[in-house]
Amino acid sequence: MIDKVVPTLADAVASVGDGASVMVSGFGDSGLPFELLHALAERRVRGLTVISNNAGTGTDGLAALLAAGCVRKVICTYPKSSGSNVFTGLYRAGRIELELVPQGTLVERMRAAGAGLGPFFTPTGYGTPVAQGKEQRIHNGRGYVLEEPLGADFALVKAWQADRWGNLSYRLAGRNFGPVMCMAARHAIVQVDDVVPLGALPPTAIDTPGIFVKTVARKDSRRASH
């Protein structure tokens, strides 16, 4: 019997070790797996590379993981936001490495990794600082930059509903990076509001098929319910 649902959030993140690369879903707070991030921060792992759209605001979520000293490097598109003080402090103190990637390039690099593609040419960033040191080519009169696929050891993802096979549906625009990160990471860990019976999700309403998902935990499962 396939059952990807684990009792607690702590169980869900138990295999994330020091030095792992971890994708984190979300656009700002929308689709951000707060509860998984808090469970990971409590484990006090060290030297993570976090790949996400932003770099956290306030003191919860990504900011909590950063403040706990777990993160060595952030790969993101837009780390500055109102309230992104934790990241800004670490960055100015030289205690965190930053790699900036245009957002569409970031998501397409993940998609390429998940879809088994090699490097690809994109027009995004041609003639700008992000193209420096990369192969560039003119094709049909237009400039392109060669970008590498980007996979990761883990993805922490927020979805809305899952069944025990790991089929997922998301809520509204909280979907954002979830589907592509589940594809791109070797081990996708998903927190959900609800675990529903197998067969309850209509096949056409499944945004991420369970083949891309390894672990599921309910977001309110800080302690085992039994």
Added chain:
Amino acid sequence: MPAIEKLSRDRLAQIVAADIAPGSYVNVGLGLPTRVAEYLDPAREIVLHSENGILGLRGLAPGETGDIDLINASKQPVQLIVGSAICDQATSFAMMRGGHLDATILGAFQVSCQGDIANWSTGEPDAVPGIGGAMDLVAGARRVIVVMEHVTRDGRPRLLESCTFPLTGKGVVDTVYTDAAVIDVDRDRGFVVRALVEGVGREQLQDITGAPLSWADEIACLRR
């Protein structure tokens, strides 16, 4: 030299909004472009795109409450319109890069007469940099429209022969709407003025612009 009387930010936003064709799919950036969205007439069915995967959104009406899973690129709460669609991030950026958006409206620090745009970094060493979706938008949208003030706060030109700040895109800008003029960027002629704010003279505009201006056959007059 007498000071130029420029357009208010609201009037500028209104002028840009009136130039967007009905039925267009448009992405609007932060700041002044967000104000453009406020002047779009819903009856013209201009569909707004937000990079986090929403096609068809609007600002909250007074008294409406937000939802963490419905926000725009500035992370402000928004609402869906009737007919809206939600997609994942890869599909959202395929809309941009793949040339499916009719236009993108962005702010900028600088624009050059070759159509280069700089809008993500002023190169200050202590500042935290951020790119977001801007490089994808200017690379892929069918029309790249810049809305900005004609000069900096201390009076220096933003329209230049070449940008001094790090570029967002090279040779991508189609039209610049400023508080003094509307200027097309022509691959051969450079900046071509097609509209002037009433009371602004040609020499005055040239004086506050950092690159040579050409003039369209007919120059429209923009009332303040």
